[in-house]
Amino acid sequence: MVYLKDVVTLEVNRDACTGCGMCLEVCPHAVLALEDRRVRIRNRDACMECGACARNCPVGAVSVAAGVGCAAAVINGLLNRQAPSCGCSIDPKNASAGKVGGCC
Amino acid sequence: MKWRQNDSSNEAVLFPMASPQALAAADIARPMRPPGLDQPFVNGAVEGPAGKIPRVSAKLTRRDRWGSIKARWGVGRMHYAVDPGLYALGSPDAGSPVLVTANYKMSFDRLREALPGRNAWILVLNTEGINVWCAAGKGTFGTGELVRCIAASGLKDCVGHRDLIVPQLGAPGVSAHWVRKMSGFTVHYGPIRARDIPAYLDAGRRATPGMRRKTFSLTERAVLIPMELVAALKPTALLVPLLLLVSGLGGRDAFVRNLIHDGLFSLTALLLAILSGAVLSPLLLPWLPGRAFATKGLAVGLAAAVALLSAWGMDLNSGRNLLLGGAWLLMMPGISAFLAMNFTGASTYTSLSGVRREMRWALPLEIGAGLSGLAVLLVSRFF
Numbered sequence: 001m002v003y004l005k006d007v008v009t010l011e012v013n014r015d016a017c018t019g020c021g022m023c024l025e026v027c028p029h030a031v032l033a034l035e036d037r038r039v040r041i042r043n044r045d046a047c048m049e050c051g052a053c054a055r056n057c058p059v060g061a062v063s064v065a066a067g068v069g070c071a072a073a074v075i076n077g078l079l080n081r082q083a084p085s086c087g088c089s090i091d092p093k094n095a096s097a098g099k100v101g102g103c104c
Numbered sequence: 105m106k107w108r109q110n111d112s113s114n115e116a117v118l119f120p121m122a123s124p125q126a127l128a129a130a131d132i133a134r135p136m137r138p139p140g141l142d143q144p145f146v147n148g149a150v151e152g153p154a155g156k157i158p159r160v161s162a163k164l165t166r167r168d169r170w171g172s173i174k175a176r177w178g179v180g181r182m183h184y185a186v187d188p189g190l191y192a193l194g195s196p197d198a199g200s201p202v203l204v205t206a207n208y209k210m211s212f213d214r215l216r217e218a219l220p221g222r223n224a225w226i227l228v229l230n231t232e233g234i235n236v237w238c239a240a241g242k243g244t245f246g247t248g249e250l251v252r253c254i255a256a257s258g259l260k261d262c263v264g265h266r267d268l269i270v271p272q273l274g275a276p277g278v279s280a281h282w283v284r285k286m287s288g289f290t291v292h293y294g295p296i297r298a299r300d301i302p303a304y305l306d307a308g309r310r311a312t313p314g315m316r317r318k319t320f321s322l323t324e325r326a327v328l329i330p331m332e333l334v335a336a337l338k339p340t341a342l343l344v345p346l347l348l349l350v351s352g353l354g355g356r357d358a359f360v361r362n363l364i365h366d367g368l369f370s371l372t373a374l375l376l377a378i379l380s381g382a383v384l385s386p387l388l389l390p391w392l393p394g395r396a397f398a399t400k401g402l403a404v405g406l407a408a409a410v411a412l413l414s415a416w417g418m419d420l421n422s423g424r425n426l427l428l429g430g431a432w433l434l435m436m437p438g439i440s441a442f443l444a445m446n447f448t449g450a451s452t453y454t455s456l457s458g459v460r461r462e463m464r465w466a467l468p469l470e471i472g473a474g475l476s477g478l479a480v481l482l483v484s485r486f487f
Contacts, residue, residue, distance in 0.1 A: 071397075
């Protein structure tokens with residue numbers, strides 16, 4: 001299953017890459033590949049912007065505007081004029097979040 | 105942590121190189137109460153260097169299974185948690201593997217039930233009772249909490265090695281290289297599904313490509329449906345009496361006759377719309393037209409509306425029936441599209457950018473269809 005075309009914010013910097021392969025290991029949708037020991041985006045539209053690759057890249061060669069693809073969270077964000085929050089947990093810093101029931 | 109809130113765009117931007125040290129330094133000092141020995145699933149204790157460590161079994165009891173079922177239906181779900189900290193599965197020793205998980209009871213149970221006959225340490229992070237993947241997305245299953253938990257649990261004195269097995273779906277919150285720098289422990293990302301852990305361990309901590317891919321099979325989608333239904337039926341319960349009242353009022357006949365004729369139709373249409381968006385759309389997801397979830401829900405809702413109208417055998421020569429039918433022809437796809445769109449949060453492959461793109465057209469369409477349908481429904485009462 002593939003979601004919308006050409007929307008994700010994933011970027012790789014092949015020059016910075018050391019080829020450690022960590023980003024490939026953590027990606028749940030096999031978005032990335034190694035080519036000549038450097039990272040390459042193999043299947044961009046399969047990316048769900050979870051941010052695992054960027055967070056586990058020791059040299060900062062992968063970047064993505066990470067977030068959770070959840071409509072209820074986006075609606076909560078709009079209602080509260082804040083970042084998306086799915087309301088799946090009670091956030092002590094943002095008690096008003098979670099007007100729309102989340103799902104995770 | 106490494107999430108910066110950008111107020112103008114409502115976006116969490118991830119800076120890959122930023123250090124989590126500032127947060128963790130203050131946090132590591134936070135003391136941690138050892139997990140309670142009186143929790144119902146604890147079946148004993150092993151002696152650790154700093155006191156008793158609760159022991160659990162890979163065998164789930166009827167109570168554990170009933171708890172999972174209840175959580176799937178949203179009963180007590182926000183408080184379905186185990187105490188965070190270190191647990192012993194079986195009789196682990198200094199060489200046993202350390203498996204990290206979240207303190208959502210269902211996550212904890214899926215992990216231990218996957219390891220019959222094995223001895224291991226289970227390090228449970230405090231994710232406020234949220235599962236690994238969702239908590240990693242929020243950062244509560246994260247570098248800071250992991251490092252804090254390692255220190256506070258006394259793990260270093262329980263094991264001779266410095267290796268942790270963290271679920272792959274915890275990686276959005278955990279930075280393996282920072283964990284190593286801050287705690288001395290090496291993070292090994294284990295398989296996505298707990299049931300693959302024995303094979304992963306036996307292969308010397310090697311995961312096959314299949315273990316690293318997140319699927320969204322029919323079964324995986326089906327178990328999520330009760331939660332979708334419960335969420336949808338709560339506002340519906342408020343709406344039904346109102347809908348019946350409106351159906352009874354106006355019209356040519358007496359209140360009760362109206363209620364039976366039009367009220368029953370409206371109630372059926374509403375429930376069918378919910379069924380379309382919260383049950384059929386998730387189940388039929390890969391076979392429905394379009395990529396956007398709202399498109400899929402719209403298609404199911406429209407099909408259901410057409411089916412209902414043709415099956416009901418309504419006399420469409422009457423102006424009231426025509427308006428009533430038209431109202432639900434608008435509202436059913438709108439409701440179904442909204443519910444299907446909300447299923448993005450439960451799905452395993454939607455991105456935030458994609459959901460935003462989808463919502464830009466879908467949300468106005470859904471609200472528009474709902475409100476205009478409602479207006480037509482009200483107008484129909486005057487015929």
